[in-house]
Amino acid sequence: MNEARVLSGYRWRLFLLALPMLAYTLYVALRDKDARYFCQRLGFRMEQTPRSLWVHCASVGEVNAARPMIERLHQTWPSIIVTTNTTTGAQRVDSFAKNGIKHAYLPLDFCFAMRKFFRQVKPVGIVVLETELWPNLYACANEFNLKPAIVNARLSHKTLNAKPWMRRAYQYCLKQISAVLAKSERDAEAFISLGAPKDKVQTVGNIKLAQSGSGEQTQDIIGRSFVLAASTHPEEEKEIALIWRNHECAKECLLVIAPRHTQRGERIAQQLRKHNIVVSVRSRGDPIGADTDVYIADTLGELDALYAHAQLAVMGGSFANIGGHNILEPAHRGAIIICGPHMHNFKEELDSLLTAGGITQIESITELESVLDQFHNGALDNTATMAKRWSESHRSVMDDYLSLLAKTLPPVD
Numbered sequence: 550m551n552e553a554r555v556l557s558g559y560r561w562r563l564f565l566l567a568l569p570m571l572a573y574t575l576y577v578a579l580r581d582k583d584a585r586y587f588c589q590r591l592g593f594r595m596e597q598t599p600r601s602l603w604v605h606c607a608s609v610g611e612v613n614a615a616r617p618m619i620e621r622l623h624q625t626w627p628s629i630i631v632t633t634n635t636t637t638g639a640q641r642v643d644s645f646a647k648n649g650i651k652h653a654y655l656p657l658d659f660c661f662a663m664r665k666f667f668r669q670v671k672p673v674g675i676v677v678l679e680t681e682l683w684p685n686l687y688a689c690a691n692e693f694n695l696k697p698a699i700v701n702a703r704l705s706h707k708t709l710n711a712k713p714w715m716r717r718a719y720q721y722c723l724k725q726i727s728a729v730l731a732k733s734e735r736d737a738e739a740f741i742s743l744g745a746p747k748d749k750v751q752t753v754g755n756i757k758l759a760q761s762g763s764g765e766q767t768q769d770i771i772g773r774s775f776v777l778a779a780s781t782h783p784e785e786e787k788e789i790a791l792i793w794r795n796h797e798c799a800k801e802c803l804l805v806i807a808p809r810h811t812q813r814g815e816r817i818a819q820q821l822r823k824h825n826i827v828v829s830v831r832s833r834g835d836p837i838g839a840d841t842d843v844y845i846a847d848t849l850g851e852l853d854a855l856y857a858h859a860q861l862a863v864m865g866g867s868f869a870n871i872g873g874h875n876i877l878e879p880a881h882r883g884a885i886i887i888c889g890p891h892m893h894n895f896k897e898e899l900d901s902l903l904t905a906g907g908i909t910q911i912e913s914i915t916e917l918e919s920v921l922d923q924f925h926n927g928a929l930d931n932t933a934t935m936a937k938r939w940s941e942s943h944r945s946v947m948d949d950y951l952s953l954l955a956k957t958l959p960p961v962d
Contacts, residue, residue, distance in 0.1 A: 905938070
């Protein structure tokens with residue numbers, strides 16, 4: 550592989566996309582009222598943090614997965630900088646940041662922005678969560694004699710089926726790494742097929758199995774018995790709410806909808822009200838009245854508390870063809886979990902939980918009514934116990950990751 554030609558081809562294509570990328574970056578900064586987002590995505594206004602360990606997480610999900618690892622690493626590394634691509638990811642980092650743990654936005658993958666980042670931050674080690682393969686990032690790391698370690702490494706179907714020029718760019722990235730610590734055998738094999746050196750790839754397990762908060766007490770923010778529809782998408786909320794309203798369970802429990810994208814809360818409420826469903830919205834401070842049918846939990850950082858107190862968790866993103874969302878969080882909390890047919894983003898976790906008897910999968914949203922019947926008569930209670938037991942049996946994965954990272958990261962001064 551001619552690395553110079555691969556990088557040149559990638560950079561020319563990136564240049565052609567520069568204007569829409571800059572426009573979108575400006576739009577997000579204005580929408581979220583975050584000037585730092587715009588500046589740092591271009592490599593400016595980076596706080597100098599020499600001799601730091603750099604941990605990159607794309608967004609909220611990766612931050613949640615990485616948090617226990619970051620907190621354990623901070624016991625050894627006095628200075629850690631955590632980067633994200635999104636403002637919601639930044640808010641999540643800020644929720645646990647303390648002296649020595651700081652947040653910055655990852656620059657867009659332009660050479661000038663990445664080089665400014667490296668020159669200002671001066672990281673001495675790089676840990677990347679999951680799938681972030683940005684060629685200019687890895688090229689700059691190589692220029693600064695750094696080799697990133699990819700943790701909880703996974704590859705999506707889309708990445709594996711990228712166009713040939715993009716696959717070559719991914720292959721270039723994977724030649725620069727110190728280690729690929731994969732979350733499953735399938736992902737390890739996928740990284741090798743994409744070009745990662747076989748001797749640098751190891752299967753460790755899913756780091757999300759060691760999430761923080763799973764043993765902590767949380768406040769019941771609802772105050773009533775409720776069933777949770779978690780991380781839902783536009784194709785799902787109305788169908789779930791209509792099935793719920795007509796079921797016997799609705800007389801005893803509240804339905805709480807926690808949308809995947811919290812800014813959609815008011816839109817969901819308007820949609821449901823057209824069907825004479827009484828809705829309260831958390832972000833507006835609406836009270837939960839005796840006549841409330843559905844409560845929209847459209848705030849960040851409260852999903853773990855919702856899982857901890859929900860009578861039942863119906864997983865969004867699995868009825869719409871999204872690929873599912875994290876089923877490990879409700880398993881940690883010992884929730885009764887229901888998911889739909891579209892769970893390809895969490896296939897290994899689903900298969901393992903199904904084998905353990907810790908989750909119920911249905912083929913379509915229309916089957917939700919019969920599952921609610923089972924829930925109502927207590928037939929699903931044992932699945933919650935099995936989910937919790939399954940979760941606790943995988944807790945050693947964090948120690949495995951930290952042990953392997955200790956071999957790839959430079960010594961702490």
